Amino acid sequence: MPVVAPLTLLVVAAALVLSGWAAWFAVTDRAVVLRQLLGAAVVEALLVVQLVVAAVLIATGSPDIEVWELWGYLVTVLLILPFAAAWAFAERSRWSSVVLVVAALTVVFLEWRLVQIWSR
Amino acid sequence: MQRTPTAPSSPSSTSAGFGRLLVLVYGILAVAATVRGAYQLATDGASAPLAYGLSLGAGVVYVVATLALGRGTPGARRVAWVACAVELGGVLAVGVATIVDADAFPEATVWSSFGQGYGYVPLVLPVVGLVWLARTRRGAASSTTVGPATDPTDPTDPDPKDAPDR
Numbered sequence: 001m002p003v004v005a006p007l008t009l010l011v012v013a014a015a016l017v018l019s020g021w022a023a024w025f026a027v028t029d030r031a032v033v034l035r036q037l038l039g040a041a042v043v044e045a046l047l048v049v050q051l052v053v054a055a056v057l058i059a060t061g062s063p064d065i066e067v068w069e070l071w072g073y074l075v076t077v078l079l080i081l082p083f084a085a086a087w088a089f090a091e092r093s094r095w096s097s098v099v100l101v102v103a104a105l106t107v108v109f110l111e112w113r114l115v116q117i118w119s120r
Numbered sequence: 121m122q123r124t125p126t127a128p129s130s131p132s133s134t135s136a137g138f139g140r141l142l143v144l145v146y147g148i149l150a151v152a153a154t155v156r157g158a159y160q161l162a163t164d165g166a167s168a169p170l171a172y173g174l175s176l177g178a179g180v181v182y183v184v185a186t187l188a189l190g191r192g193t194p195g196a197r198r199v200a201w202v203a204c205a206v207e208l209g210g211v212l213a214v215g216v217a218t219i220v221d222a223d224a225f226p227e228a229t230v231w232s233s234f235g236q237g238y239g240y241v242p243l244v245l246p247v248v249g250l251v252w253l254a255r256t257r258r259g260a261a262s263s264t265t266v267g268p269a270t271d272p273t274d275p276t277d278p279d280p281k282d283a284p285d286r
Contacts, residue, residue, distance in 0.1 A: 072159050076151060084144055091140040099144050106148055 005115075007050055012111050014043045019104035026097035032088045036100060040085045043107065047078055070117050077110040134192035134200065134256050142245075142252055146186040149241060153230040154179030160227070168227040174214065175229045178242075181206050185249065192256075201253055207246035211235055215243070 018039045022032065051074050058067055084103030088096040135143050157176030165172055185203035188196040215234035218225045228237050235242030 072155050095137050095140045098141050
């Protein structure tokens with residue numbers, strides 16, 4: 001947990017920035033732009049780092065947690081942004097921005113669940 | 121997950137505009153219910169097979185609804201109608217059952233207590249899905265509902281252009 005916390009905070013902060021950015025676009029009636037997809041890629045890269053760090057921690061420390069449940073969330077959270085970003089980008093209306101908001105907030109929610117699992 | 125719908129210009133596309141959001145939320149719920157049901161059945165299947173099997177079954181229905189709404193072809197729309205109806209019936213039936221006979225559901229499912237564990241999204245989503253299907257149909261078919269005298273469209277052949285028989 002002490003090692004994961006800063007990384008998790010970074011992921012959550014990045015995802016919140018992305019959702020705020022997309023929410024601004026939704027409010028101002030604009031569709032997702034390429035730069036936001038790059039932002040999503042940054043969040044995704046952080047999630048991959050998180051997966052690697054967690055894998056190392058699980059392998060070396062064997063914490064007393066539900067490992068498979070943790071893996072379920074670690075992998076699922078990776079799937080959200082690539083699919084959602086592609087799905088959003090194909091829509092050329094404000095709804096694409098709403099899609100990105102919901103996707104980024106879903107990542108935040110899954111991170112919260114990850115922290116719950118890790119710390120119980 | 122999705123190729124761009126083959127007919128993006130279709131006015132009744134269930135995946136355009138608001139439908140884009142609807143399909144995303146359906147997809148997220150589909151993954152959540154399916155992964156959870158599979159995980160619970162695999163690790164703890166003996167203790168509550170009904171509850172876990174139900175979660176997995178619900179997840180499969182959500183997957184079907186996600187794909188059907190994402191495609192939006194006439195055939196897919198019919199599938200989506202059925203999937204949304206099954207979801208609504210399921211969440212209502214299990215919601216009542218978990219209150220009346222809590223012992224039958226010792227472990228939570230995606231539909232327990234009307235989907236409380238998922239922020240009632242499982243209760244709201246099928247209703248929104250059905251309304252969306254009705255709205256997108258009305259927009260496309262408003263002119264045809266009045267004139268039943270001639271019905272040139274064969275319902276079994278919604279896409280005549282690929283019909284040269286072979």
